[in-house]
Amino acid sequence: MSSMNLEIEKRIEKAIEDLHSQSRTNIAKTARDFNVPYQRLKARWNGRNSKFQPRYADRKLDPAQEKAFCDWIDYNDQNGKSVKRAQILATAISTLQQSNPSESPHIGEKWLKRWLERHPEYRTRRRKSLDIERLLAQDKNVIQEWFSRYQAAIDQYGIQPEDLYNFDETGFQIGVGKDQWIVTRDPRRKIVAGNRTNREYVTVVEAVSTDGFSTPPLIILNVRQLQNRWFEDLIDERIAVTDSGYINDLLAYQWIQLFEKSTRLRTKGIWRMLICDGFGSHLTYEFIKFCEDKKVLLFFLPPHTSHLLQPLDVGVFNVYKHYHSEAIEAATITGCMKFSKQDFLAAISEIRKNLQITYNSPRV
Template identity: 40%
Template sequence: MKLSKPEEDALCRYIDRLDAMNLAVRKEFIVEAANLILQERSSKAIQSNPPTVGIHWIDRFVKRRKYRLMSQKQLDSNRQVAEDIPTVIEWYKKLHDIIQSEGIVADDIWNMDETGFRIGVGKDQLVVTKRKKAHYFGTPGNRESATAIECISAGGRVLPAFLVLCGIHHQARWYEVMKDHPDVRIAMSPTGYSNDEICFEWIYHFDEHSKKTTKGTKRLLLLDGFGSHHTYPFIQYCDRHGIIPFSLPPHLTHLLQPLDVVVFQPLKHYHVKAVDLVVRDGCIDITKLEFLGFIQDVRKQAFRQSTILSSFRKTGIVPLNREVVLAVMRARKPRTPTPEPAFSSPFSTPVTLRQMHRAATQLEDQFTMAEECNDGSMLLQKDFLASMGQFIRGAISNSTELIQTKKDLSRTQLAEKTRRQRRAMKNTSLQSGGVLTVAQGRQMAARKADIELRKAQRKVEVTQTRYDNALKKWYLEAAKKARSMRIAGQMGEMLVYSEKGGCRALRRVGR
């Protein structure tokens, strides 16, 4: 289904407004906005299955409206690597030999690697804009490091996340945010990067979860040459638990490692989208809490089974085929940049409130003149129809733009409400250093909360006891005073009334 010209005009102004605010506009955001316009104008009868724009509509829209696809900043230069073909051939031979000699089943071949994040910073993205210069996207300044140690299998599986955060103390709020993912592990490091101790905790994490789906007798673990992956405790643990670590050649992980070649690219892409979204929703300070709030959704989108299977296929590991990589090495060529399209012309439809009032006044004047005119001037009719069309287009365009503004506002309000709820949680320090699963973190938080509750109950009990004792003492003092006054004749006879209405004299007051 197509948008009308006034609706497209409104959509263009929406894009230009976001672009002027340094909010990156990507294709999917434009498609979402266009579909919302179609949904708003459709009848209630088809709201359950509203119309949408076509698959190729966005490409035609960008070309028709003279927008350009531009990187937010220049790409980093390619890594300097030693693409040595004999080394690659030798590595594939060793891989074949180890698979054959140990009887490794394809589903038991795993690849692990680490990838770093800047919690509040994204990477380069193509954005829709009319600018000719590079686009710089304003994001929060949190450049704090975090590391994800990921592991995938040739059977299409992915292990629960193992995250390394920068800091010393585990905080209770993190585990409340991650409560739906009890198998996720969180480790603390002063730098946000892994070390020997954390890598050893990870191999235990790998063993615990990968052995549940093991089909053969041993598991083959492909990993890079990072020193922490080759410590004596790490290798010893692998030997004792049927895990065969198999190292990748140095400087060739971008060709041979499934995670590097295929999976980490969409992982970083979806992380950038998540950062963009929370920024667009009004978050000015992305902390660990926000990062933990969206990282599982990011992983879910990146670690699709089809993506994982493709990663092992494109690296020639499963099925084993070294020619896949060798062909890439032989065919590397530099890319030619695409020429830039021309700049577009400004809008002529009334877009401001003043222009709308001016068009309305002109329309009323021409309508009055048309009623008073007896000669049926064709020129007047044409002017009247032109003004009418102009006014209608402006009204449609402005109401359409209002839809996007209302959507942005509601999304911002919802995001702010979620952030307030998360930050309102009690932030108790659980443990200094070490590694915790989400389940363990929640258990520790619950135990600490229970301890705090018991302390509060004890305080209440002590206060209640003090109150009871003080009240008892007051009654005794009052009774003694009343007795002395009775004996001295200062107080008359005291009566005790029963529930049945009778009464009797109180003979004794106090002891």
């Protein structure tokens, strides 16, 4: 910018300040008083940015938001959870919404293309799908490398055993149980126990520490609204509703706040570690930023290894579902023809209690 234009810009800024203080705006007189071009002052007063302002002035994200945005992408990339374009657009809108809650931010179709042009360090690549059997055939070296990083993170952040948690979701068909083992003298006799099955889907979100402490579970129902009677038999369980019965970005963000509140007072060290899979709801900007602010270290499992490495999946949820099946059978014996959402919610506390007894009982 030339020294002459710089001087004009300074006078225009002072002229705009003066216009704000006037009871009756007079742009022409103000332009004469401050010796600035009338049309330029009028355009600036009507909201047009100066062409001499920093280049980011007409961008959606300011420099601080751009940096936080890049940090979020890098965080996911370094953990092997590279984000998709739709996630980037959704996060940009969310970031703008947080900075201006009263406005409804809009991002055009070409915004991402322009953003990538400004950041040539990022490239778009096609993620190829592999045959599921190839994905399941995990390389032992990959798993060993993950355990090495896991131990290094524990050492670096001083994670205490009580501050180490695993977080996962599991699904139930409310009235569908598993087959039960029985003892009989006649192995050829066909033995069945029937009821009118309820195949409505429900998700239960659990977090458990290495010393057996568990946070209040989040139960997600596939309905449009809550009913007061559902809360009658609950102890510390939380209920949420979605159209699908699955967790989403908003519920994941609300859950991590519940987790932080539930574990804050029992924290022994400075950081807590939360082991989880790379599901998209756990990778949003809000979720990760909250964890960083509250000193919750997210540690992601390698892709497609939950069946091998996810502690809740491997060691807990099968037993969980066993006691769910027993609850269905007990209700059937007493004459229940359809195990409903109300029955499931009434039984969930006892199911979790039996689960805890199973794992706390001494092994024979």
